[in-house]
Amino acid sequence: MACAVTALAQPGPNHLKAEKSAYLQRAVDQPVDWYPWGAEAFRRAKELNRPILLDVGAVWCPWCSLMDRETYTNAGTAEYIDQHFVAVKVDYDASPELVAQLQRAQAVLNLPAGLPLTSFITPDGKLYFGAGYLPAEPKKGKPSFHQAAEEALSRIADKSKIDEDSVQLEVAK
């Protein structure tokens, strides 16, 4: 019988070291190569021609903490994320205008819009897919993180569909 092995998280550092918010500081040593929201992340996404995976959360949000523990500290998942996405983390409390825009965008697209907010964004700033809390394994009708990420990668291949079913984010222009 095969044992399920959870790879141990490898320490960072990622690009959050200079960030002051508690939620971002907490993720400094996560194995995901997180960027803070900003031009550098979008520039990197354009260079690599990859979508942005955005995580919005807060220190007081238990489901954000659970997703950090289950998903973003898993070395195998982190490797997958770093191979296919540019990862960006946002603190709900530190960026109210940005968060309102992101939540509204997901609501308009008929996607979950609570916390944590998991968004997929094109390198030119179009939010085209997203979810809320995503478990490590599918449960209670919720897709797993991996399933959602695969869906995001499959959707970005269809540019015409993205053009008609996405929200251009102002801050990313």
Added chain:
Amino acid sequence: MIAKKAALVVLLLAVSSPLLFGIENLKLNTKLDYTSDSLDGPLITGDDAQSGFVAGMPNYVIIYGEGCFNSKRQARRTVELYNKYRGRVHFVVIDLDVQRSPEQQKLVKQYYKGYIPHVVVLDGHGQPVYNDSGEVKSEHIEDLFNKALAG
């Protein structure tokens, strides 16, 4: 006998007609923890929960997320308001954690600004008299309802 049957049909229609217009029999989730952002399931349940705006009467719209204690507290106020104003005000309950109907998406696109909970009150002519994020006291909403019902 025929008159009795006709009266019964009229009575049944009168009782069931609100079901044709939208969410009814609103019930608050009794397992809600109002002090944390725990996920306790849908905050409010009811018949035809995906209904949207109804013309010709004031509408109260709550847009909420399940894992949010501010949303839970506003959900409790919403059900209290429903119990007081049912039949006179149309209630729309929009859960951002589940797929929404096209009718509800119209309201989301028109009024939702981000943040939860979000409350919208539309008067009898469909004009917004309240449209803001965050919890709002029932007394304020009742004032708006009473003005809308009087006008």
